[in-house]
Amino acid sequence: MQTIGYAAKSSTAPLEPYTFERRALRPEDVAMEILYCGVCHSDLHTARNDWGGDTYPIVPGHEIVGRVTEVGAAVTDYKVGDHVAVGCMVDSCLHCDQCNSGEEQYCREGMTQTYGSPDRQSGEITMGGYAKHLIVREEFVLRLPEGLDLARAAPLLCAGITTYSPLRTFGVGPGSRVAVVGMGGLGHMAIKLAVALGAHVTVISRSPSKEGDALELGAHAFLISSDADAMAQAASGFDVIIDTVPVKHDLNPYLPLLDVDGTLCIVGQVGPMDEMVTVPMLMGRRRVAGSLIGGIAETQEMLDFCGRMNILPECEMIRMDQINEAFERMDRADVRYRFVIDMASLDAA
Structure with missing residues (x-):
């Protein structure tokens, strides 16, 4: 043809x-x-x-x-x-x-x-x-x-299945505490899907100007990653972090935000990352994972879920x-x- x-x-x-x-x-x-x-x-x-x-x-x-x-x-x-x-x-x-x-x-x-x-x-x-x-x-x-x-x-x-799959793999549901890093094509879908699954969702961003958009997409909270005090207060506050940033970056600020047995899942960057300090992982049995579609x-299942929830x-x-x-x-x-x-x-x- x-x-x-x-x-x-x-x-x-x-x-x-x-x-x-x-x-x-x-x-x-x-x-x-x-x-x-x-x-x-x-x-x-x-x-x-x-x-x-x-x-x-x-x-x-x-x-x-x-x-x-x-x-x-x-x-x-x-x-x-x-x-x-x-x-x-x-x-x-x-x-x-x-x-x-x-x-x-x-x-x-x-x-x-x-x-x-x-x-x-x-x-x-x-x-x-x-x-x-x-x-x-x-x-x-x-x-x-x-x-x-x-x-x-x-x-x-x-974008939908790339974020839905790790949410399902790591057991996100009612009562889960989820953070989303990055708010582009992947990040905005992670917000919508995690909220629809019943999680309490926080967007983490360097830019305070994105707070309005994050809340409009359904997020419940907004955390500015450059605010050291706010980041310290959020320590051990999340079960799952979905990292959608599509370039090389530093994971070290995010690892202490995970609770014991929490998982940070990389779905954005394909390739090298900045050097990582393992102390937060060792001290809290925290995990860094990846996921592919x-x-x-x-x-x-994701399409049917979006159909039911009008996502x-x-x-x-x-x-x-x-x-x-x-x-x-x-x-x-x-x-x-x-x-x-x-x-x-x-x-x-």
Whole structure:
């Protein structure tokens, strides 16, 4: 199937229109027209080869909402016209212990990412959601709950599940004390989801000016990390800290805020961190952990939860031809809180 998208053709080039071939429909595949695609920091990192190893041209995008246009002969769960979603992965081995336990993101053979990964059968490099069409095997297609706003749902497929998964893994529920560090695309979803799970939520920020926004998103409290007295008073005050900061930074100010057996979970930064002092961990059996999206079953659980609770990201809709401007704005944190591309604009672009 020939389709059109926007691709980075080198690590220094702006994204531009790109015509390419999607694979032929296999018996287990679902074909869809992409309606909306969220813009993630990972898209920007990949376009610029910040993490290394990327090949070009590459079509980013892994927060995808679409409409089914065709199904393979072996597909049983979807039909033409269904509203569906696809996140950060489109395949895995489906037979290892992790895949069998619903944790395909930790597939022992490596998951196939929505873009930038070799297809498990053909070897061709996957292309993402900044495009008009997508073909994905049925097991990695998600169903959108009735009533969930399609135009705002796309960021749930990465920002939503990236924060929901550690909240569930570390047992957040009524009475939990949760702190969120950073209030961008990931952070604002962590606030909404933790509040909906019943936690008491505090936002930790260097900037006092963000307090109003934090409370508007549902947070119960606001802690200024540069206020030494306030930080000291908050010691041992949290069960879980979700760290969404997407750059190298210092964890040492946050570790004493955890209670005994508390966990700080990193979901933002991919790469090195500042040197860490272990004393707070040793003295309180505190943990530093990481988390990578969620499995397909957990992602569907998250979507259904958001449908029941009417949880949606705060989005700014853009046209496809505004993607390079959006990347520049995202790089300087000038978005509240997630860009979403309206793919109806792609024909015009």
